[in-house]
Amino acid sequence: xxxxxxxxxxxxxxxxxxxxxxxxxxVGAVLTGASTLAFAxxxxxxxxxxxxxxxxxGLPGYVIMRIGAQWAASREGFDEEGAPEPTWLGIxxxxxxxxxxxxxxxxxxxxxxxxxxxxxKGAGLLKGTMILSLLLLAAFIVAIWAMSGKPD
Amino acid sequence: xxxxxWILALHVLSAFAYVGGIVLFWILVVAVRRTDLPExxxxxxxxxxxxxxxxxxxxxxxxLLGIFLAFSYGGYNIWDGWIIAAIILWFxxxxxxxxxxxxxxxxxxxxxxxxxxxxxxxxxxxxxxNRTQSGxxxxxxxxxxxxxxxxxxxxxxxx
Numbered sequence: 001x002x003x004x005x006x007x008x009x010x011x012x013x014x015x016x017x018x019x020x021x022x023x024x025x026x027v028g029a030v031l032t033g034a035s036t037l038a039f040a041x042x043x044x045x046x047x048x049x050x051x052x053x054x055x056x057x058g059l060p061g062y063v064i065m066r067i068g069a070q071w072a073a074s075r076e077g078f079d080e081e082g083a084p085e086p087t088w089l090g091i092x093x094x095x096x097x098x099x100x101x102x103x104x105x106x107x108x109x110x111x112x113x114x115x116x117x118x119x120x121k122g123a124g125l126l127k128g129t130m131i132l133s134l135l136l137l138a139a140f141i142v143a144i145w146a147m148s149g150k151p152d
Numbered sequence: 153x154x155x156x157x158w159i160l161a162l163h164v165l166s167a168f169a170y171v172g173g174i175v176l177f178w179i180l181v182v183a184v185r186r187t188d189l190p191e192x193x194x195x196x197x198x199x200x201x202x203x204x205x206x207x208x209x210x211x212x213x214x215x216l217l218g219i220f221l222a223f224s225y226g227g228y229n230i231w232d233g234w235i236i237a238a239i240i241l242w243f244x245x246x247x248x249x250x251x252x253x254x255x256x257x258x259x260x261x262x263x264x265x266x267x268x269x270x271x272x273x274x275x276x277x278x279x280x281x282n283r284t285q286s287g288x289x290x291x292x293x294x295x296x297x298x299x300x301x302x303x304x305x306x307x308x309x310x311x
Contacts, residue, residue, distance in 0.1 A: 029176020149161030
């Protein structure tokens with residue numbers, strides 16, 4: 001059964017909604033961050049916009065997504081001891097956890113880059129943030145596919 | 153995964169592209185309000201085109217694959233109330249999105265006009281166009297309608 005196609009008990013819907021909404025905000029912010037950094041061509045204003053998209057929109061999106069995920073998993077009984085973990089859920093957790101690590105690295109590298117923009121440097125570091133953001137986008141596509149298509 | 157599961161996964165991916173594009177435009181709406189320079193306005197053009205592609209692919213994918221699923225997926229029918237509501241809301245969101253785009257293109261067109269005339273300094277008219285109130289209201293309305301579609305898809309009232 002699939003996330004959006006299933007008719008769930010009403011008490012599950014809000015956590016799922018929160019999870020999906022947070023994930024959509026995260027995807028939008030990472031898409032904005034990656035594309036703004038890619039098209040910045042060394043312009044400080046665009047580089048800062050790309051970075052702040054990730055920090056001010058993407059990070060809260062991740063937090064909402066992750067809280068919703070844990071809440072939904074709890075409501076559906078996946079966090080009970082001995083409960084089997086479906087493949088799609090394992091893929092989701094794996095990408096969320098590794099994705100957070102990559103996201104934080106991208107934010108730290110980008111933060112240093114933005115700080116160094118004051119001295120005319122830092123664009124290279126923000127290019128690194130852009131590459132990590134593109135990797136995250138690719139991983140998110142796999143996660144969305146797994147969470148919605150529910151492969152065995 | 154069955155064929156329907158693949159279509160559903162693509163439908164959901166399309167929804168993410170759609171909402172992701174709307175989030176992108178919210179960030180641009182906030183960013184463009186702070187500038188009255190033609191160069192800064194024009195520089196946001198390529199990012200806007202990424203947003204247009206994301207919204208276009210997302211909106212097209214959700215409606216086409218969604219209608220396919222309504223016919224194909226067991227237990228649901230195209231005349232179910234929540235599916236009809238989603239289709240109506242989709243058309244409302246599309247109309248609002250088109251008008252939002254038109255509102256913000258006025259600023260972009262003005263910036264291009266100023267640049268081609270060799271005027272690179274701050275321009276009050278450009279600043280006013282970039283801070284369009286109707287554009288913000290239309291984008292907020294489009295976002296609320298898309299949010300209603302998401303709520304409809306998750307709660308499926310009447311299903």
